[in-house]
Amino acid sequence: MIDTIYIENEIATHPRTKKILKRFSKATQIKCDRYSEIFNRKSQNFRLQKNNPALILAKKHKGMVLPIPKQFGIGAKHNYYFSHMLNCIYDCRYCFLQGMFQSANYVLFVNYEDFINDIESLVKTHSSDEVHFFSGYDCDSLALDPVTHFISDFLPFFEENENALIELRTKSTQIASLLKRPVINNCVVAFSFTPEKIASLLEHKTPAISKRLEAAIKLQKAGWNIGLRFDPLIYTKDFTDQYKTLFNRVFSEINIDLLHSVSLGNFRLPKDYFRKLEKLYPEELLLASPLVEDDGIISYPGDLRDEMVKFCENKIKKYTPKEKFFPCYEVA
Amino acid sequence: MTVHFFSALFCEAKPIIKHYDLSKLENLNTFSIYSSNEGDITLTITGIGKNNAIKAIKYHHDSMHTHKSDIWLNIGIAGHKNISVGDIRLINKITDDEDKKSWYPQIIFKSECPSIDLVSLNAPSTNYKACLYDMEASGFYQTAIQYGTIELVQSLKIISDNSRTSISKINAENVESLIKLNIDAIEKVLSELKILAKQITSEEKLPNYYELFIEKWHFTQSEKYRLKRMLAKINIRYSNENIFESTNHLGTGKLVLKELENKLTNINFSLN
Numbered sequence A: 001m002i003d004t005i006y007i008e009n010e011i012a013t014h015p016r017t018k019k020i021l022k023r024f025s026k027a028t029q030i031k032c033d034r035y036s037e038i039f040n041r042k043s044q045n046f047r048l049q050k051n052n053p054a055l056i057l058a059k060k061h062k063g064m065v066l067p068i069p070k071q072f073g074i075g076a077k078h079n080y081y082f083s084h085m086l087n088c089i090y091d092c093r094y095c096f097l098q099g100m101f102q103s104a105n106y107v108l109f110v111n112y113e114d115f116i117n118d119i120e121s122l123v124k125t126h127s128s129d130e131v132h133f134f135s136g137y138d139c140d141s142l143a144l145d146p147v148t149h150f151i152s153d154f155l156p157f158f159e160e161n162e163n164a165l166i167e168l169r170t171k172s173t174q175i176a177s178l179l180k181r182p183v184i185n186n187c188v189v190a191f192s193f194t195p196e197k198i199a200s201l202l203e204h205k206t207p208a209i210s211k212r213l214e215a216a217i218k219l220q221k222a223g224w225n226i227g228l229r230f231d232p233l234i235y236t237k238d239f240t241d242q243y244k245t246l247f248n249r250v251f252s253e254i255n256i257d258l259l260h261s262v263s264l265g266n267f268r269l270p271k272d273y274f275r276k277l278e279k280l281y282p283e284e285l286l287l288a289s290p291l292v293e294d295d296g297i298i299s300y301p302g303d304l305r306d307e308m309v310k311f312c313e314n315k316i317k318k319y320t321p322k323e324k325f326f327p328c329y330e331v332a
Numbered sequence B: 001m002t003v004h005f006f007s008a009l010f011c012e013a014k015p016i017i018k019h020y021d022l023s024k025l026e027n028l029n030t031f032s033i034y035s036s037n038e039g040d041i042t043l044t045i046t047g048i049g050k051n052n053a054i055k056a057i058k059y060h061h062d063s064m065h066t067h068k069s070d071i072w073l074n075i076g077i078a079g080h081k082n083i084s085v086g087d088i089r090l091i092n093k094i095t096d097d098e099d100k101k102s103w104y105p106q107i108i109f110k111s112e113c114p115s116i117d118l119v120s121l122n123a124p125s126t127n128y129k130a131c132l133y134d135m136e137a138s139g140f141y142q143t144a145i146q147y148g149t150i151e152l153v154q155s156l157k158i159i160s161d162n163s164r165t166s167i168s169k170i171n172a173e174n175v176e177s178l179i180k181l182n183i184d185a186i187e188k189v190l191s192e193l194k195i196l197a198k199q200i201t202s203e204e205k206l207p208n209y210y211e212l213f214i215e216k217w218h219f220t221q222s223e224k225y226r227l228k229r230m231l232a233k234i235n236i237r238y239s240n241e242n243i244f245e246s247t248n249h250l251g252t253g254k255l256v257l258k259e260l261e262n263k264l265t266n267i268n269f270s271l272n
């Protein structure tokens, strides 16, 4: 699965590096000074690299934990995100990572300790409030867990710091490490869903909706908090039928009473990212959807957006109490 | 898509010239450039050393008008401590011995050809180590990636000398036969790169009907850019429609752009 591993000299002897190298003992190992020598160079092609991404083991020096953009929270006053990894093994055609990075190589920052130190100081700063930390912005939180051991290394911190909550955003079914350990209440495993037909057209290499749902149910039965993320909403002519089928299916199979949160978000991409996608995938029908530009953001036209959101909100609200629903957009 | 070969010496290039039946382009004299009849394979002899490689690649790019979907291959000989003479290697890291700068060719295709790191020296050396030595790869790579797509720029080196087989035994004749022996391996790498290159749509490629629109209506430079983008999408979304015919009645370029925009924001759109 991984043919080539680049290793920053600075973390070459880090125990996590050694463990990963042992796992991929057949991969070609190449030493480098900084991951930026390989990652995101001008003239790299994200689409080509996606054919066979390399793994880059690196150290993150600064900007480890950052505030999240407005409107993306799930109820707390203080919200941050962190990325122990850049890029994803899946290949969703709407993914903003394709626009943000020139390179599809996976960067794994192995100095988890430094991330945890920064998280800890933020928890102390907001000691009287709940603080939420989101882990799946620049990668899928669980997809590479058997390699990264993210769960077993990060969750113990949250176990001891109950005013901090971690959201693991995923489309993956890699839940073994969660099932193996004791449940903690301040962790939400948030599964992203799109209707099955749309997922099969756009979410390449991801587990099928049925498998994701199965994983969510298994975790929920084991006592884990589950979140449902219908984000991004994707338009197609029969979107009402497709989303209705999805909601019926998900909400009939999951235990609604035990759900932690449900969120809904629009398809939106910064214009520069969108232009890059057009160049990478000129044949992609999604990019020829009815889309408009507003203030540097490409999204569906306002009327269509409102119609989609309203339809989905109404459906979701039938199943979910108001306090568990978090729209990721301006609410009129 | 064009394949551009680069070799320092004629003896390194000769088997490639023969294999692809390339002819010298007599009008280009600063460096010797060869090309196939169809122009889909070219080769430049760079001369020895980094600086020559840099100049030759720039000259090649200016003369041959290269594209982002082109393949750039540096073929040459190199020394190593103990790899057998005649073995071939892809290069996964190139370090310039002079300024210690490194580059990392992205080998994203499956290849039977193993990869290794290489140091580009200013002069030949017999101080063999566990990496390859040559004199051109750093010049080739740092220049070629300015014009090409990183994943399509590769260096392939054939071992010519090691601690058992002295550098003094290298002559034009055996260099030629070493390269000739590896033509199949070079071809295999090339066919993998061609598969990748096909995934890059050349920016030069114009969408269907574009030229008809440009001929019929006046568009400013930025309008032409918009037209190109919108037509590309219209061609995907309304693949059965002759968009030129359906807009033919419109009086100005601005009205045409408006019409295309309306077609693209129309919500009668299905992903399946």
Ligand code: SF4
Binding pocket: A087, A088, A089, A090, A091, A092, A094, A095, A096, A097, A137, A138, A139, A140, A171
């Ligand atoms: S799963 Fe998320 S991070 Fe991964 S490709 Fe899809 S959208 Fe991007």
